Amino acid sequence: MPKQVDHRERREAIARALWRVVEQRGVTHLTLRVVAQEAGISLGQLQHYFASRTAMLSFAMDFASERTSLRVAQGLEKLGDHPHPRDVLRLTLMEMLPLHADARATSRMSTAYVLEALHDEAVHEQARHGLTRGRALVERLVRHAIADGHIAPGRDPATETNLLLALTGLTPLIELNVIEPRDALAAIDLHLDRLFDGNDRRA
Amino acid sequence: MPKQVDHRERREAIARALWRVVEQRGVTHLTLRVVAQEAGISLGQLQHYFASRTAMLSFAMDFASERTSLRVAQGLEKLGDHPHPRDVLRLTLMEMLPLHADARATSRMSTAYVLEALHDEAVHEQARHGLTRGRALVERLVRHAIADGHIAPGRDPATETNLLLALTGLTPLIELNVIEPRDALAAIDLHLDRLFDGNDRRA
Incomplete structure (x- = not known):
């Protein structure tokens, strides 16, 4: 799989994890740490894709x-x-x-x-x-x-x-x-x- | 001043501090700690009026x-x-x-x-x-x-x-x-x- 596509897919998987947090727990719980947890990756890995909330x-x-x-x-x-x-x-x-x-x-x-x-x-x-x-x-x-x-x-x-x-x-x-x-x-x-x-x- | 009125006025002053936080910094910054600071009282004093956010x-x-x-x-x-x-x-x-x-x-x-x-x-x-x-x-x-x-x-x-x-x-x-x-x-x-x-x- 080309790296570009993989990167995009990973970001989309993170976006979906973010959606689940918003849907199930609410936007007040929307932090990088909580989204990383929901996406099953480390905070460091998440920060590789997104520098900030x-x-x-x-x-x-x-x-x-x-x-x-x-x-x-x-x-x-x-x-x-x-x-x-x-x-x-x-x-x-x-x-x-x-x-x-x-x-x-x-x-x-x-x-x-x-x-x-x-x-x-x-x-x-x-x-x-x-x-x-x-x-x-x-x-x-x-x-x-x-x-x-x-x-x-x-x-x-x-x-x-x-x-x-x-x-x-x-x-x-x-x-x-x-x-x-x-x-x-x-x-x-x-x-x-x-x-x-x-x-x-x-x- | 009757105690009842004083209590009510204190709560309203806190509500106004809360408004200023919402207006100037946004609801993501709306915590008991920030509102206490804005209202010029201690966190403990604020919690005397409101047990939770x-x-x-x-x-x-x-x-x-x-x-x-x-x-x-x-x-x-x-x-x-x-x-x-x-x-x-x-x-x-x-x-x-x-x-x-x-x-x-x-x-x-x-x-x-x-x-x-x-x-x-x-x-x-x-x-x-x-x-x-x-x-x-x-x-x-x-x-x-x-x-x-x-x-x-x-x-x-x-x-x-x-x-x-x-x-x-x-x-x-x-x-x-x-x-x-x-x-x-x-x-x-x-x-x-x-x-x-x-x-x-x-x-």
Whole structure:
């Protein structure tokens, strides 16, 4: 196996160990020592891959974003060659909410990451970059949906995009069992219904 | 000064020290030792008030909720005797977003608190109780607004409430400077416009 691939795989195995720590014990226990233990390697070996907790968290966050994109892409495949933008948005939003184990780990890590970003300039830059890029993808989708007549031309793409991303605000309600997952889906569907209201060309 | 009041004031002073730690250094630095230092008391004195980090965080969270309610109440006073439900909701949502120092500290603490709740049953119960109560207040407001003809009768109060609370999902976008505070306000106003659309009795 080429060394490059091995290195990448080792880092991914560490990222998965980090996920398990976040999922099972919580982000307050997320230290290099605990992750090394969970990954079954020594602290020294872990430090060979990540010089700091922040570096480890950054990689895990990137890896989580990739995994989320992959899950969205897999979901899109099932929607056929020309998926309706409403379905694409629904799928994306559902993968951003803590509705299954992988999405839950990503969601919790991402929350911890934003908190960390507030007091670390490098993390702030990376997190800001990631969220800006994700936001741009959603806005492009909204603009296309307007251009294609799926969403009314009078809608402001930027504000509609912010309202779509705001739906991740259902997260604490789900995590604390204040509402059921089906309530979250009902809210998302109602919001999407209104966004595509009167312009939805689906049969 | 009665001992009861003195005790309460001391706890509030500690809660404020805790806020400063959250605001200036971040929740990962939130330990009994750091808060004692910030409050200018010994660790032993702090432990006289709070037996654990969790107990301290719980009190600080309750205190933050009280402060938020107070800010909303003060805002409501300015709206006169019969404030429009749209203005009440707007005020409430604005105090839930990190748009000024106090609201920012509360928002960050609340995020940390939810993360903590996921791995501590007692915190989970308290956080769930607090959010359920807050959610119920908003739903009651929505139901009254429907009964009073401010919101269309066909709207589902429970789902509309979840969508209103979801607007706190603008938080990471604001905290990471991906959008400006005015963009967040535009999104809130657009959402409220639609909720009250065609039924808004204001002049």
